[in-house]
Each structure stands twice: as C-alpha cells, then as structure tokens.
Amino acid sequence: MSLPAPPVAPGGSITLARPDDFHLHLRDGAALAAVLPHSARQFARAVVMPNLRPPVTTAAQAQAYRERILAALPAGARFEPLMTLYLTDLLPPDEIRRAKEAGVVAVKLYPAGATTNSDAGVTDLRKTYATLEAMQREGLPLLIHGEVTDPDIDLFDREAVFIDRVMRPLRRDMPELKVVFEHLTTREGAQYVAGSDRFTAATLTPQHLLFNRNAIFLGGLRPHYYCLPVLKSEEHRQALVAAATSGSDKFFLGTDSAPHAAHLKEHAGGHAGCYTALTALELYAEAFDAVGAIDKLEGFASFHGADFYGLPRNEGRITLRREEWTVPEAVPFGDAQLKPLRGGETLRWRAVPES
Ligand SMILES: NC(=O)N[C@@H](CC(=O)O)C(=O)O
Ligand SMILES: [Zn+2]
Numbered sequence: 001m002s003l004p005a006p007p008v009a010p011g012g013s014i015t016l017a018r019p020d021d022f023h024l025h026l027r028d029g030a031a032l033a034a035v036l037p038h039s040a041r042q043f044a045r046a047v048v049m050p051n052l053r054p055p056v057t058t059a060a061q062a063q064a065y066r067e068r069i070l071a072a073l074p075a076g077a078r079f080e081p082l083m084t085l086y087l088t089d090l091l092p093p094d095e096i097r098r099a100k101e102a103g104v105v106a107v108k109l110y111p112a113g114a115t116t117n118s119d120a121g122v123t124d125l126r127k128t129y130a131t132l133e134a135m136q137r138e139g140l141p142l143l144i145h146g147e148v149t150d151p152d153i154d155l156f157d158r159e160a161v162f163i164d165r166v167m168r169p170l171r172r173d174m175p176e177l178k179v180v181f182e183h184l185t186t187r188e189g190a191q192y193v194a195g196s197d198r199f200t201a202a203t204l205t206p207q208h209l210l211f212n213r214n215a216i217f218l219g220g221l222r223p224h225y226y227c228l229p230v231l232k233s234e235e236h237r238q239a240l241v242a243a244a245t246s247g248s249d250k251f252f253l254g255t256d257s258a259p260h261a262a263h264l265k266e267h268a269g270g271h272a273g274c275y276t277a278l279t280a281l282e283l284y285a286e287a288f289d290a291v292g293a294i295d296k297l298e299g300f301a302s303f304h305g306a307d308f309y310g311l312p313r314n315e316g317r318i319t320l321r322r323e324e325w326t327v328p329e330a331v332p333f334g335d336a337q338l339k340p341l342r343g344g345e346t347l348r349w350r351a352v353p354e355s
C-alpha cells in the first residue's frame with residue numbers, strides 16, 4: 001500500500017498530461033454543436049460512441065460522422081474524435097478491414113434493448129463471431145455495454161450476470177480479442193477485470209466513482225442521476241474507486257457523458273444518461289482526492305487508455321486548480337436545455353487547459 005498523496009492546498013494545483021475520454025456520446029446536429037466544445041476544452045481525443053439514430057454501422061458512415069464532428073469544432077480547438085462502429089448481428093467481417101483503414105478505433109457491442117438506442121444491437125453474440133474473429137486479427141478492440149437484458153434478472157444484477165453468461169464464454173472463445181468492459185459499476189466487474197489478462201481493460205465514469213444509488217432517490221426522484229448501468233450500492237462504489245486509484249493500467253477514464261434534453265429526463269420514462277462533459281476532469285479529481293490518490297489521476301486519465309489502444313500519449317498539458325466554482329444549472333442544447341450533473345453545486349477543483 002503506498003502512502004496517500006499529500007493534499008493540495010486551496011489555491012494550489014496539479015498538472016497532468018492532456019487526458020483522453022475513452023467513452024463519449026456526442027450525438028449529432030445541434031446537440032453535437034452544443035456539447036462538443038465542453039469535451040474539446042478538456043480532452044485531446046475521445047472515443048465517440050456510435051449509437052446515433054440510425055446507428056453508425058459502416059466505415060463510410062463513421063468517416064462522415066467524423067467530418068461532421070470536425071466541422072462542429074470551435075475555431076482553434078485541437079480535438080481528435082476516435083470513431084467506432086456499432087456491432088449488429090449483420091455487421092460483415094469485411095467491414096472490419098475497411099473500418100481499420102478508415103481510422104475506426106473500435107467496435108461497440110450493445111446487447112439489444114440494454115440502453116439508449118440499442119434496439120439495433122446484438123441479439124446473440126455467437127451470430128457475430130466471424131466479425132469478432134476479424135477484429136481479433138486486426139487488433140480492433142470490442143467495447144462492451146456489459147448488461148444482460150433478460151427481464152427475469154434484477155436490474156441491479158445485470159452486470160454481474162453478464163460476466164458469467166457473456167464475458168467468460170467470449171474470453172474463452174476469443175482470447176486475443178481486445179475487450180473494454182465499459183462503464184463498470186460493480187465489485188464483481190472490477191474484480192473480473194483486475195484478474196484478467198492484458199487483452200481486457202475497463203472504463204470508469206465519474207458518476208459511478210462519486211455516487212451510490214441513494215443519489216437517485218434522496219430528497220425526491222432525481223432523474224439527472226439516472227444512467228445505465230444504474231448506480232449501485234456503496235460497497236460497489238468503493239470497489240470502483242479502489243480499482244481506479246490502484247495504479248493498474250487496466251482501468252482508465254471514459255466519462256460516458258450522455259446528453260439528453262432536460263425535458264426528456266424530467267419525464268415519465270425519463271432517458272438514461274448523465275451529462276458530465278462540462279465538468280469531467282473536476283469530478284474525477286474529486287473522487288481521487290477523496291481517497292488521497294490525486295497522484296494516481298494522471299495514469300488513469302492520460303496514459304492507461306492510450307497505451308491499451310496503442311495510441312501515442314498526448315503532448316499537451318492541463319492544470320487542475322484547487323479552487324471553488326459553481327457549475328451552471330443548465331446549458332443550451334439546440335432548442336432545449338441540458339442539465340449537467342451537479343448543476344448549481346460548488347465543485348472543489350477547476351480544470352485550466354493550456355492555452
Ligand atoms: N449511459 C447511459 O445511460 N446512456 C447512454 C448509452 C450507454 O452508454 O449505455 C446514452 O447514449 O444515452
Ligand atoms: Zn452503455
């Protein structure tokens with residue numbers, strides 16, 4: 001056990017290599033234009049999720065989406081979108097080579113019905129094995145929303161059951177396929193990944209490191225804390241914090257920032273997703289600082305993910321200052337409003353990118 005990092009005094013700061021976000025929803029059109037500057041301000045690169053309507057299922061669609069993202073960047077911003085394809089039962093193995101040539105960095109598995117815009121997702125992973133074999137050959141990672149959708153399984157157990165029903169058989173059948181278990185939410189998930197070989201890694205979101213499921217219900221139903229996989233109990237949160245701050249290179253930053261218009265979250269059948277891009281690094285800093293591990297943030301945020309994907313580490317830097325500031329309650333989102341997680345609250349860290 002290493003000693004806790006010394007606390008950073010108010011007004012003090014730490015500087016990190018510029019980080020990357022390995023799990024980000026940017027949407028499209030006016031929504032894309034509204035949220036992209038927030039991510040581009042803090043992150044050098046982001047792995048952009050393909051769950052648009054219709055989903056991004058071909059190399060050509062991924063290239064066109066990448067062009068729309070670049071066109072929506074504020075003047076002078078330096079930000080590289082890393083594109084992904086959406087795995088369906090019908091994604092042909094040939095598309096993998098074309099995707100690789102087009103600069104696509106990964107393929108995303110959404111079990112059909114598991115989350116937002118997953119109706120085109122995979123119904124049985126075995127139907128995709130020829131495509132997964134092509135990915136294994138090309139070294140293209142599979143990113144997994146790891147929840148079973150069986151209605152008989154309790155919502156809070158869906159990740160743990162996924163490990164036994166899907167992850168273990170997949171790892172046995174496709175041992176050298178690179179796999180990222182996205183947005184881990186459980187102790188079982190953290191233990192599974194920590195005990196796996198070098199082909200398996202995981203992303204962790206700020207909300208799952210900072211909050212347990214009480215946050216959804218305290219003082220009334222709070223839809224802005226509702227995302228999928230849903231927040232779990234305190235025991236699980238602590239296991240995730242331990243994994244993130246362990247220094248293990250199998251765990252890295254992926255916000256899963258998932259913007260939905262406020263009126264669609266504050267709604268019967270409210271949409272799943274927390275909007276964290278505006279405050280991402282500050283939220284992670286708070287989670288790491290709370291356990292005296294701010295010195296472990298740089299590896300988690302800036303090195304482990306790039307190393308797993310085989311990308312160069314970033315050149316630029318970003319400073320986190322120990323300074324209080326209040327998160328805006330809402331930001332414009334096309335014709336609607338978007339409510340950032342912790343909107344209206346005071347945060348203790350503030351990110352100051354290098355100009
Ligand atoms: N995390 C979420 O709650 N929502 C994501 C989808 C996802 O990552 O599962 C979204 O696209 O809104
Ligand atoms: Zn997901």
Ligand SMILES: [Zn+2]
Pocket residue numbers: 023025049256258
């Ligand atoms: Zn997501």
